[in-house]
Amino acid sequence: MAHVVTQHCCNDAACVDVCPVNCIHPGPTEAAYSTAEMLYIDPDVCIDCGACADACPVGAIVADYDLEPKDHAFIAINAAHFQQPGKRDYHPKRALRQFDDRVALAGSPLRVAIVGTGPAGCYAAEDLLKRTGQGLQIDMFERLFVPWGLARFGVAPDHLNTKEITRSFERTLDDARVTLRLGVEIDRDLSHVDLCAAYDAVIYANGALSDRRLGIEGEALPGSHSAMEFAAWYNGHPDFADLRFDLDTDRAVIIGNGNVALDVARILARDVADLRQSDMAQHALEALTQSRLREIVVLGRRGPLEAAFTLPELMGLRSTAGIALWTDLPADFEADKLQRQAMGAAPWAVRQKVKAILDLPREASSEGRSVRLSFFRAPVAMMGKLRVEGVNLAVTGLTRGPDGKPVTAAIGEQMYQEAGLILRSVGYRGKPIAGVPFEASQGRIPNTAGRVRDPETDENLPGVYVTGWIKRGPSGVMGTNKLCARETVSSVLEDFTAGRLGHITEARERLLTSLPAGGDLAAWRAIDRHERASGLAVGRPRVKLVHQEDMLRAARHQQESYDA
Known part of the structure; x- marks a missing residue:
């Protein structure tokens, strides 16, 4: 066992x-x-x-x-x-954890501002707390009136287990050395210059909440949206809660095949009765109840070997009741010589994923909603007069590159896929902050091991750091942010020990008192109680508040009730 x-x-x-x-x-x-x-x-x-x-x-x-x-x-x-060569070459005894990376503050205070309260920011705070002692002060700033970032607004609403990660984040915020300030936006309520003047170190962990565009004809037609917007909408993000998506159509096409694409496909195809057991925003539940969708097509411009989704995500979709998952790969796909060559050179995890794809049915089921995984299809133009009606696709395939290795390229054919809803899921981008270097082409902040780097001088900015997607781009899973944050915190502590920090010119207290009235940890807990109580009344985990003013009102009402 x-x-x-x-x-x-x-x-x-x-x-x-x-x-x-x-x-x-x-x-x-x-x-x-x-x-x-x-x-x-x-x-x-x-x-x-x-x-x-x-x-x-x-x-x-x-x-x-x-x-x-x-x-x-x-x-x-x-x-x-563990059946792979070398995977059992480990010592079957746990080594004692080493604490030689702890830093004694020795009476010198370390004041850190963290911008963002998603997994990246919370992991950074957690690592700082573990590796220092008294004398540390962390102030976390969040522009919304609720914390958790990606864990609240990015994780699919039917993945309630994954959302349990916020319990550990809440323990981090409970530490007396951490202060939470909600409803505070950088470049509106305070500036990068303000933060640098009041803190020894500033860590930006504000994520990447804008989407990459395809740059093709017809992309701006009504009915064409980003999957990021759609996911934020059904998760109740205040910036996207009032969007409208026309689900009165038979088919939706998702361009891109990462984990977000599979999440969106599953949500569109899943029985609404099951979604009522999730923490999906109420407005999204009501809209999906009226959905006429019968098929969701997930398009990848390359083959199964390059599919961006993970094996666990595919397994989760395959096991979801009421969804007929299939692929339109030809029946003889596995016999292709180039495909076999590419498969043989692929890493183990990729081969496992491809095997799972090839085990899928090759024809649609006549029962329930279907999700079709379609490969070797590159979007050329979205078509329609007044709104999206379909998408023209270039057919791609494997061919030999100059070095003789298999590569994906267009083979000169095109096809048309009818669809009344098109969602692009081709990546996320961060947004620039005034005074902070930004790589527009990559949508992230340039850095070296988390130290923000000025690309013009190629020198690090003293006391300015970055972690999470805004540091490395939208890659990895939730826990990837933990290792990413650890690298950044190591840079912070190394600079502190070397005396490269500590040039504070303004009092932190003066900065905090100058901010507009927002919320704190008590306010979040009041909102949390309100949402859970609302959910309990209708048999759901919670009913999310999706507008900032409603969050603030609930926080004040709950606090007044407690005070009374």
Whole structure:
């Protein structure tokens, strides 16, 4: 008997630290960790103690005898990881955790501002708290009246287990050395210059909440939207809550095939009765109830080997009740010589994903809504007179490159795919902050190990740091932000120890008192209680507030009730 890592693995790696036999891999000290889709438990070494399950912040680790039928496939996936050459070359005994990276502040205060309260910002705060002591003061700034960023507005509403990560984030905010300021926006309520004057270090963790565009004809037609906007809409983000999406159509096309694309496809295809058990925004539930969609097509311009979604995400979609998942790959696809060559050279995790794709039906089912994974289709133009009616696609395929290796290229054919709703899911971009260097082409802040770098001088800006998507681009899973934050915090502490910080010219207290009345941790907890109570009344986990003024009103009402 053994424990098994399942679909909801967030790569937080808290499980790695507590395993007494060191059988969970790859861990944060291994090179493969930064690109791993999930972690794996070696069934031949696991002693079934359950320590990892207790430590997992999202409930992704389950004893094999307690698995739900939909998760049984993960028994083989965990075992297969360790059947690769060299994957069992680890010492089956947990090494004692080293604390030599802790920094004694020695009476010198370290004042840190963190902009953003999503996973990146919370992991940065957590790492600072663990590696320092008294004398640390962290102020976290969030422009909305609710924290958690991606964990609240990016994680799909039916992935409630993944959202449990916010419990550990809340423990971080509970620390007396942390102050939360909600409703404070950089470049509106205070500036980068203000922050640098009042803090030894400023860490930007404000994410990437704008989408990349395709740059093709017809992209601006009504009915063409970004998947980012759609996901933020159904998750109740205040910036997108009032958008309208026309679901009175038979088919939707999603351009791009990353995890967000599969999330959106699942939400569009899923039975609304199931979604009522999620924390989806009420307005989205009502709209989806009226949906006429029968098919959702997920387009990838290259083949299964280059599919951007992860194997766990695919497995989750495949096991969702009421959805007929299939692929329109030809029946003889596996026999293609170039495809076999490319498959043989691919990493193990990619081969596992391709095998799962090839196991899918090659024809649509006549029952329920269907999700079709379509490969080798590149968008050329969106078509329609008054609104989107379809998309012209260039057919691509594998060919030999100059070095003889398989590459994807257009083969000269085009096809037309009818659709009344088109969602582009081709990446996210950050937004610039006045006074902070920004790489417009990449949509992120230039940096070296988290130190913000001026591209004109190629020198680091003293006391200015970055973490998360705004640092590295939209890559990785939730737990990837933990390692990313650790690198940034290491740079902060190294600079502090070397005496490169501490040029404060303004009092932090004066800055905080000059800010507009917003909210704090107590205000968030009041909003949280209100949402949970509203959900309890209708049999849901919570009913989200989606407008800033409603959040502020709920916070004040709850606080007044407590005071009374």
